[in-house]
Amino acid sequence: MAKLGKNRYGKSRVRLTRVTRLADRHVLHEWSVRVLLHGDFETSFTEADNSKILPTDTMKNTVYSVARDSKATTIEEFATELGDYLLARNAQVTEASVEIEEKSWERVSVDGAPHATTYKLGGPELATVHASRAQGGKWDLISGIDGLVILKTTKSAFTGYIKDKLTTLKPSTDRIFATRATAKWEYAMSDVDFTSVRERILKTLLGVFAEHDSMSVQHTIFDMGKAVLDAVPEIANIQLTMPNLHCLLVDLTPFGQENPNHIFVPTDEPHGYIEAMIER
Amino acid sequence: MAKLGKNRYGKSRVRLTRVTRLADRHVLHEWSVRVLLHGDFETSFTEADNSKILPTDTMKNTVYSVARDSKATTIEEFATELGDYLLARNAQVTEASVEIEEKSWERVSVDGAPHATTYKLGGPELATVHASRAQGGKWDLISGIDGLVILKTTKSAFTGYIKDKLTTLKPSTDRIFATRATAKWEYAMSDVDFTSVRERILKTLLGVFAEHDSMSVQHTIFDMGKAVLDAVPEIANIQLTMPNLHCLLVDLTPFGQENPNHIFVPTDEPHGYIEAMIER
Amino acid sequence: MAKLGKNRYGKSRVRLTRVTRLADRHVLHEWSVRVLLHGDFETSFTEADNSKILPTDTMKNTVYSVARDSKATTIEEFATELGDYLLARNAQVTEASVEIEEKSWERVSVDGAPHATTYKLGGPELATVHASRAQGGKWDLISGIDGLVILKTTKSAFTGYIKDKLTTLKPSTDRIFATRATAKWEYAMSDVDFTSVRERILKTLLGVFAEHDSMSVQHTIFDMGKAVLDAVPEIANIQLTMPNLHCLLVDLTPFGQENPNHIFVPTDEPHGYIEAMIER
């Protein structure tokens, strides 16, 4: 006998460009939205009964219709507004989850000033949010940054580790530290200024990464997380994932050349993977 | 006060090609391995003490060294063998997780026969396993298939769904059903023939997908999962994720042409997302 | 003084799924079409005069409308039919170019027989065509295969090459030969059966690749091309591009293990690049 276990459905990659036309400038947002619903959908699986199924095409329409009238200026506000809309109108839904990614569009600088209506895509990093709420419950919000690619050319060492019979790595007191960092944080309070929180977190992450005398990726992750918790009382915790994108020093001795930390091979694979939650 | 919460680290994208040289033919496997460890690593974060850190470079070496002597013929066997090796030699590790993906190399057919030493890359689907074990515990094994791209040109309908003020989708009694399916299953017993299980699951998934009179993606997922549980007693459950990669019928009426399910626009985004666990 | 030089415009990534409903089975094609036009477009650049510009959106519509009534069964036939349509109706166009890529959908096998209406995506290789014609001229056709990923585990050597002061590569008499091959061929005659040509070329490429005692990628490319010209009189030449996707033998001697061509690291970068035209 087979029976239905946990299940959910929704719409992914609903892409949205929104242009807010202010008096002196336009404001551009580009979002990619995913909506996932849990609920009373069993008969659609077991009896071919779609009467409780909100089509995913309608979810897509809902994203656009709600965005049109929304006053939201952040992905956090829009995610919860969209989820509230869906939960209020669909009693068969027990829980809604909304995930949004925002691209890093930056104003083009023309003659030294940010242009009112023209943008350039910045770095690969995305602003993210994952908002979920059960019917009658409160919103769980996890905000984040995904894919922040950063590199420091010094102040990074790795020594004193376990050496077993399969260890060939040489200790290093000065290596390149490159990563594609992902951060996720939960909030310690409501009525938060999401934009201000996000800006302070990014600033703190970059500042500590730059200045830290790193003894390992773990060591730097912890100091980055601790500094963020100090600087941003609005958040309860921060999880950091920082793969180690190794830059390998090239051995030039066969060619009679020294290589005093000058020429490296950057690699994508294999890569170290380090992840930690830092909490209060 | 900041403190360390959940954390783990390891090595990702350790790629491995293994050629087993039998008397009459060679056997090719290409794997990508990820190792992640949980354990007593707190002082590396908080005190710059790496004395309990097995370098991720050593994990990479371990993959290759263990693979050299291994008799494993499946990713399930190799994942547990690799994990056992690491757990036995690292008391500071409380739990090891090993994930492996295998590419779909197929023997080239020459003059109607499979060639002994030559392969061609097949479809985008990957064979997967996620194996995890705590020190002193038993292995949790989740095997799977990732990215199986399939399409049926008929026997797919979607009608009878909720129509609200934002619904514009027209009911369809005959549409294309295209998906990039992912399956994951857990085992109901030990001493399983992993290859045989995998082959029967794939055969059953494809057969039901082809023949099913689908009333929705949900409807087909459930029947596929139910059939797999019937055909493969070795497994306890199967989770299926089947995004709906919509093929949109092109409206040719502005050009005075009918389009009786002949010309479609295939799309990647937005896409429906349907996921369910089917259990015994 | 600036003046306009060579220019062209058109539409890329016009994707098309076509289902041909025969009595006993359906036939599926998935194509991605690019149309590029050369012509009398100078005033659109220099005088903001769009009166000779066929919108790229109309080109997209043309792909779908022509596909609806087309009897073409190959990308070669459809490319020229589409180009003929555009050239006949747009006197301002001096030359049209149509490129099409076709995905490798294969019928699913159910109970040992190919299924009438269900497909699975095969390998990453694409069938390609680039067709171009000037007003009043004849079609230039270049057909091809793009991204055929193949690997042989033996019968590949590389010795006797130049050794200079920067050479560290060791000669090998038995190495893995892996590549992502691209082929392009021109026709020696008209009224060709494009499907038959394509099948014989692929069969010949795979057969020679498998059996050839390779002394270098160059050596194998030439023998593959020569065999294709022998087997397929309809074509005038074939260009082959075969990057060398190196599989590096892992050095296990630090761990006291031999590695007799058993364990390799497959790599994507850097990769060798070898390209040659073979002509009659």
Added chain:
Amino acid sequence: MAKLGKNRYGKSRVRLTRVTRLADRHVLHEWSVRVLLHGDFETSFTEADNSKILPTDTMKNTVYSVARDSKATTIEEFATELGDYLLARNAQVTEASVEIEEKSWERVSVDGAPHATTYKLGGPELATVHASRAQGGKWDLISGIDGLVILKTTKSAFTGYIKDKLTTLKPSTDRIFATRATAKWEYAMSDVDFTSVRERILKTLLGVFAEHDSMSVQHTIFDMGKAVLDAVPEIANIQLTMPNLHCLLVDLTPFGQENPNHIFVPTDEPHGYIEAMIER
């Protein structure tokens, strides 16, 4: 009879991170290099004779060895230095081609000042160069920018185009203009300051894109190119490729909502493709 036609070979994706350690700061460059050689290689194809083949592995070593001693600060200088090295030592080579892409690393700003040793990856655009030279000849240099993603929210129209029976596009006097621009330029003189040229070209492209009252992509391409030629006497011409990454206005009238250029769907495919050379 088959014979060898045009051929070339070399090494692609030779990646290089170079850290120049100045007194007050470090300078980071990340390059991906491709070397391709034409020459007297026929016997490697036809007689399995590798005696004139410089291994591609040696080309990779050459990139690193030359980079170690190089004073080059631009990809243009390094490309020609590397090519000169190979041509001088390989008489069997008749022509060398070197292509380099540089990633957009930017200094992180800490406390309002650019940090001496820490970088963040900027936009997706790459600085590019393609340098080629025959033995005894002069360098042909084509510099460029690849993948500059820019968007303007206004000052873009498209009207007055051809309307045929397949045209459904509505004229627009105010649309979003988004593109992923590629530029390539050749030099009109030698002894050029490559960095200064590159900076002025980018500045001019962005400035004109922002301010131009666009009547079509063609119209804007020409004005951008013309302005670059005016601003940068060092170059002879500039080729611009600007795909039109359409942002489609969402039709909200079924939901009783107006959409005055507020909510759009950004799309990657299909996309317009417009390319032109602007010359003196």
